[in-house]
Amino acid sequence: MVDAVxxxxxxxxxxxxxxxxxxxxxxxxxxxxxxxxxxxGFGSFSTGARAARVGRNPSTGAEIQIPAAKTVKFTAGKAFKDAVNGA
Known part of the structure; x- marks a missing residue:
């Protein structure tokens, strides 16, 4: 990226x-x-929320509690989507 810029x-x-x-x-x-x-034209970065949930350990099958967490969301803008899709 540095080289390209x-x-x-x-x-x-x-x-x-x-x-x-x-x-x-x-x-x-x-x-x-x-x-x-x-x-x-490019997109937007924002935060989201993921609720706490119950998951499973794939090795043992035991239930585990997965805590709530903040997430980062990127939503592509129209110009970026159009460029990727060749429109």
């Missing part, structure tokens, strides 16, 4: 790496707080 922008790999790290850190911090990060 550096080649596309004509900048150095170090600068591209710093920009990508800053972007990822910003998105992570915002979504961790419960905010939605929307990139027009």
């Amino acid at each position: 550096a080649a596309k922008t004509g900048g150095s790999k170090a600068a591209a790496g710093e920009a990508i790290d800053a972007f990822i850190g910003t998105v992570t911090a915002a979504v961790s707080k419960g905010d939605t990060v929307q990139l027009i």
Whole structure:
């Protein structure tokens, strides 16, 4: 990813790496707080919730409690979907 961004922008790999790290850190911090990060045309990152449930240990078949957890959701934007589907 760093190489591709550096080649596309004509900048150095170090600068591209710093920009990508800053972007990822910003998105992570915002979504961790419960905010939605929307990139027009690409998609949006948000949080979801998974309820506690009972599961099974595949080795023993014993029931185990799986605790509730926050999840991260990505919803692709229309332009991104169209590009992937060749429309």
